[in-house]
Amino acid sequence: MTINFHSEARKEFFEAADYYEEQVVGLGDNFVDEVEKVLDVITQQPTSGTKITKTERRFLVSRFPYGIIYSVEDDQVIIFAVMNLRRKPGYWKSRT
Numbered sequence: 001m002t003i004n005f006h007s008e009a010r011k012e013f014f015e016a017a018d019y020y021e022e023q024v025v026g027l028g029d030n031f032v033d034e035v036e037k038v039l040d041v042i043t044q045q046p047t048s049g050t051k052i053t054k055t056e057r058r059f060l061v062s063r064f065p066y067g068i069i070y071s072v073e074d075d076q077v078i079i080f081a082v083m084n085l086r087r088k089p090g091y092w093k094s095r096t
Contacts, residue, residue: 001043005079006095009069013082016066034061035082038068046072056080056096071096 005013013035021028038059041048049057049070058067069081069092081092 001046002076003039003043003079004076006081008095009079009081009092012084016064016082016084020064031061031064031066034063035066035068037062039077039079042068042070042077046077053093058083060085 017028017031019028020031038061042059047057049059049068052058052069055071056069057071058069060067065085067081067083067085068079069083070077070079072078080095083092
């Protein structure tokens with residue numbers, strides 16, 4: 001199972017990590033570690049996220065108010081958003 005990020009999702013991921021790193025040194029790395037843990041779970045158990053639409057799922061990131069929005073297509077996981085849960089819900093739907 002491979003993971004592919006939508007370009008906007010990749011941008012969100014890096015921007016969030018940079019934001020946390022600016023707040024406290026090392027916190028950005030902690031954020032990246034937590035997201036990577038989620039990605040590991042998703043690749044091992046792709047249907048483990050909560051189904052939020054017919055084809056998309058969400059998996060929450062521990063310790064941070066973020067969720068990973070993704071779908072599974074054949075042998076790949078497509079990440080549509082690294083979503084701040086305090087942001088407007090559904091903003092990512094045009095990416096699917």
